[in-house]
Amino acid sequence: MNPFKQTIAALLFGAAVSAAFAAESLFDFSVSDGGWKSTAKRDVVKRSAEYPAEGKQGLLFCGPEWKGGPSVWPAFETRSLPVKEWSRYDRLAVPVYNDSAAEMVFNIFISDSKKPLRQGAHFAHMLSPYSSKQLVLPLKQAFAGKGVDPADISVIHCYTENPENAMRFFIGGFTLLEPGDPVPELPGSYRQKILRRQAAVLAPRLKQLEAEAAAFDFRSLSPDAARRVRERVDAQLARFRSGEANDLLLSVKNGTPPDWSSIRSLVSAMSGFEALRETVSAAPGYEDVLLGCATPMEKVLPRVPVFRPLPETIAIEAARNEKEAAQLIVMPLGKERKKVGVRLTAFTGPAGTLPGSALSAVPVGFVETTFVPRSGSEYVGFWPDPLLAFLNTVDVGADEAQPFWIKADIPAGQPAGVYSGKAEITIGGKTAFSVPVSVRVRDFALPNRPMLPxxxxxxxxxxxxxxxxxxxxxxxxxxxxxxxxxxxxxxxxxxxxxxxxxxxxxxxxxxxxxxxxxxxxxxxxxxxxxxxxxxxxxxxxxxxxxxxxxxxxxxxxxxxxxxxxxxxxxxxxxxxxxxxxxxxxxxxxxxxxxxxxxxxxxxxxxxxxxxxxxxxxxxxxxxxxxxxxxxxxxxxxxxxxxxxxxxxxxxxxxxxxxxxxxxxxxxxxxxxxxxxxxxxxxxxxxxxxxxxxxxxxxxxxxxxxxxxxxxxxxxxxxxxxxxxxxxxxxxxxxxxxxxxxxxxxxxEDYAYVKLLEQRLAAAKQAGRNPQWQREAEAALAVPAALVGSLTEYTRDPQKVYAWRSRLADLIEAAPVK
Incomplete structure (x- = not known):
């Protein structure tokens, strides 16, 4: 099941709690606030009837946004627990709803009367804007790991961190569960209230997506490819309209979920590849296979891929004693392809030949994430990461993207120049495509060890x-x-x-x-x-x-x-x-x-x-x-x-x-x-x-x-x-x-900077080429468009390459080596 569907399915139930349910509800917020208090005057915790998950009222925690400066941890807690003996319980269910325009991390500490609070059991969950979760905290495991006495529970302490917007945080209740107890089903009224709130927030974004879908241009695609993309578009819009994907839409900061970004990318990649298909096709019968590319700085999700159209030549640039890569993407449309691999030919140029050991093509492997981490994520599922050097080929599923990591490892003594070769895509042992690849070797070498300790x-x-x-x-x-x-x-x-x-x-x-x-x-x-x-x-x-x-x-x-x-x-x-x-x-x-x-x-x-x-x-x-x-x-x-x-x-x-x-x-x-x-x-x-x-x-x-x-x-x-x-x-x-x-x-980028600094110092000492010195000094000032601050930096790989190439040009042109 799609992980976002799982989140919604686990949360939004309409049935009433079974009469046979053996759980222990800790607080009845319809009667009292349970001794809950905020820990700072600027924050408020009180009972509220807006989003009750149990009975007629829950808790509302609210406070101002954090406007920078020293970090803050808005918190509320209770030490008036009606049940302190928790030995027979293995879980705590806590329905929460973040009615704020910012992502919030929700932390809970639980401890006994002897252990300091922050040495107690700790739980943390990330909540997207206007999203809700039924948290289920594994008590026995957490208590054992921290040495908390389950027979003497004395405090529950909840907090968030540096809220980017004013907080409105609802807690529906706290329910202790014994082994075998089902997680409480939340009432349909709770579901409907949250769905209505989310629909109001998302209405402008839905209109934008619908307008974008209407503007997609499929004319450059084959009829079969156009049909496939239209089916994806229609399926996504149906999810958005139904509310099924609300949590997903709310979790993405730019309002564009991975599925939709993938559709955009496929339209562009298909269109671009059709213009090149005849020049790279090595054999007929692979008309349903799409090729594309990505930089090493981009992560290509296999099932919702975003990648670039295949260029006429995949170009790699590196200094001597440097490693640099590119990604070649193979995506079968409609049916699985067996034993897909990439084989590299010899790479030659006016300066000679690159040794075979300097070039490799390795399948990228995938690892599966199963939750949204505290660090945040717009996607839960398979992510690319391990480089599977022990495999020559892999099977690639229908409508799934498989990246291959093409790397140049330039020998320290390699002559500078451009070396050209081919990346041959093999399917089932046969060459299906042959894609031009070039490697430019720069006329300087990097040191053997990093220049950043x-x-x-x-x-x-x-x-x-x-x-x-x-x-x-x-x-x-x-x-x-x-x-x-x-x-x-x-x-x-x-x-x-x-x-x-x-x-x-x-x-x-x-x-x-x-x-x-x-x-x-x-x-x-x-x-x-x-x-x-x-x-x-x-x-x-x-x-x-x-x-x-x-x-x-x-x-x-x-x-x-x-x-x-x-x-x-x-x-x-x-x-x-x-x-x-x-x-x-x-x-x-x-x-x-x-x-x-x-x-x-x-x-x-x-x-x-x-x-x-x-x-x-x-x-x-x-x-x-x-x-x-x-x-x-x-x-x-x-x-x-x-x-x-x-x-x-x-x-x-x-x-x-x-x-x-x-x-x-x-x-x-x-x-x-x-x-x-x-x-x-x-x-x-x-x-x-x-x-x-x-x-x-x-x-x-x-x-x-x-x-x-x-x-x-x-x-x-x-x-x-x-x-x-x-x-x-x-x-x-x-x-x-x-x-x-x-x-x-x-x-290695950092080494470019240090090498240019060394050449600049030598040029100044020798009094050589003032114009080059001025250009080098300008290039060494990292542009704000690349890195404005530690939180403001480019997401565009081409800006990194442009900066790096400018440094390399100046290193090569240095008046003093």
Whole structure:
């Protein structure tokens, strides 16, 4: 079933609750407010008869919009629970309705009388504007994970975060469910009220969609293709008119759901391809197969695809020692096609031939999301991400789009010039189409290691498997064949694959049995590819002087690693990370720990993501060398002051920040990731980029088939893909991803900036070509049209390419190399 249909079906029932229902309703809001109170004077919580899901009244929580500045968390809570003994209940049902024009995250904390509120069980759900959900909270699992006593429940605390519009938030009730109890069916009157409200809000948008549908021009399509598209248009309009797709329409910020964007794209792609079909068709019998293309920064959803018309030539441009890609899309219309693949011919030009190893064409695989994450999403279903390097061909379903990742990996010594070849699309072992492809090699080379320093973990971990894997099997993950174990048989292959993305086998947190892989680190150093690596993790010190304030075991653990790094001559690449995201109350203990470690290891930087917005300049964490705020907390002025004091200021992402800030979730656009490590880093100049984990694997089996995989997209409760940028292939062999590709492409864009800066400095020193100097200085100022701020940036890949090409032109034209 369509996931949006599931959401509506689960919510909008018309039948009354069965008399045999054994649930426990916690509050009767028709009688009292149940002791609910807001936690701030600006916000109000009260009973309301507008949208009651149970009885005649529910709760209404309302408050003003957040207008920027310090974050706010509007909240309301009750400590007057009529039932405190929850041991026999396994779920809590909470119908909620967001009667606001902005997306809202709805958080709930539940705790006992002894555990601090924010250490209690936490639940979070994202609600689109004017949308409702029947939340069903899994209590037993959440209580066990946080150590909450179910026999002593004392508080329910609800809150949202930085509301973009004035809030009107309705809560229909709180119903405890025993194992086997059905989820309460919500009354038809509740459904009808919400549908009427949504219809009024959506009426202008529906008229726009109907007008757009009437204006579609099908004249360039074949009669069969035109009929297929018309059927899609009519089906979508019927859903919109019926109210079935209201939640979907309300969830998309630009008012255009993926299904409709896909229709637009297909009309354009079909029209464009028909003009080229005769020039690329290699055999008859494939008249129902559509070809198209996309940049690496675009994610092509297989069942609601958006892609570009096929150009006369797919063009790729890269420097020497750089990797760059394009996507070729194959979409059978009307019937499934078996064994579809892409084979690349030789690529030649006036400067010679590209080696075969420099070119590859890999099927893109898909992972299935099953919910709208806290980070937000306009689509739930199969998303493209893993690159299935172990497959040459895949079966492609009728009316489904299959991307192939065509990548050029330019050797460091490759002569500059344009190399031309073909991408041959094979179907069932026969060549069906032959598409021209060109690779332009620029006349300069990128360095072997990223020019933006990195501190990124790759050490496979399954710590969240019980929470994220619905088929969690403790015995299965103990098997040597489980991904978290099997990958170790292929450490050299993983080392090589990760090095291609500027990464290493490393860990910020000393996950599991991690220790520095000194043999592999030494190899990378000999190859000029070694980046920063960790010697270990440190916690805040204790207040007891015994055992060197509790730091002696940390010192003893790090000491032999320190000595070995020194012997190998790689100590200058090392750091010691700790006091992860520590708050101000932990600063005295964190500073004590850092001062002790600084005395023991004076030549190794101490690194932290502690929440010190002074970045070490106010003395509270003076012994720490490197600070790393989340991207929204990165302050250029304060970073400059910290650098004057000898500090470094990096930045990082993780579960936060959410849109509109750039991140790298499954649902994030590829351009977000590329800009983050490319143009955004060039504009704001963090000293480096940190990420906590790229191998958070919640599967007990590797990826062995495709294109549709059985990989569990949920890597962290409420998020898809966070901490999981890599995939284990057959037997634990390494697989990259679209997200890793864009991460690396951004690093390479950043390298263009740094190389041009180096050439500009050399030209200034030599007094050469003032006109070129002025042009270089202008190009190095990242344009606002590309990145206006950390929340305002282009979604157009062509703007990235135009910026990148201008940098490349100037690097090649530099008067001093």
């Amino acid at each position: 990195l501190a990124v973990t790759f050490w496979p971990n399954d710590g969240l498997m019980p929470k994220c894997n619905p088929e969690f099997d403790p015995e299965a993950r103990k098997s040597p064949a489980a991904p978290v174990h099997a990958w170790k048989k292929h450490k050299k292959a993983w080392r090589d694959m990760l090095a291609g993305y500027g990464l290493m086998i490393d860990s910020l947190y000393e996950y599991g049995d991690w220790a520095p892989e000194f043999e592999l680190l030494a190899e990378l150093d000999r190859e000029g590819k070694l980046g920063m690596f960790s010697l270990g993790y440190y916690h805040p010190a204790s207040e007891n002087p015994a055992d060197n304030y509790g730091m002696q075991s940390t010192i003893d653990r790090i000491r032999p690693r320190y000595e070995k790094a020194k012997r190998l001559g790689i100590l200058k690449h090392a750091y010691i990370y700790g006091c992860d995201e520590s708050t101000a109350d932990k600063f005295p203990a964190a500073e004590r720990a850092a001062a002790i470690l600084k005395k023991e290891f004076p030549d190794v930087p101490l690194f932290t993501t502690a929440y010190d917005d002074s970045f070490g300049t106010d003395g509270r964490l003076g012994s720490i060398d490197w600070f790393c705020p989340l991207t929204p907390q990165f302050n250029e002025k304060q970073a400059a002051a910290a650098r004057k004091a000898g500090k470094q200021v990096w930045w990082y992402i993780c579960l936060a920040p959410r849109r509109p800030y750039a991140n790298n979730f499954i649902e994030s656009s590829g351009i977000e990731t590329r800009l983050l490590t490319g143009a955004m880093s060039a504009k704001y100049r963090p000293d480096g980029f940190l990420y906590y984990q790229t191998s958070l694997w919640n599967n007990t089996a590797p990826v062995t088939a495709g294109p549709y995989t059985d990989w569990i997209a949920q890597s962290f409760p409420g998020y898809n893909g966070d901490g999981n940028w890599t995939y284990p292939g057959p037997d634990g062999t390494p697989l990259g991803s679209i997200r890793l590709e864009n991460f690396r492409d951004g690093l």
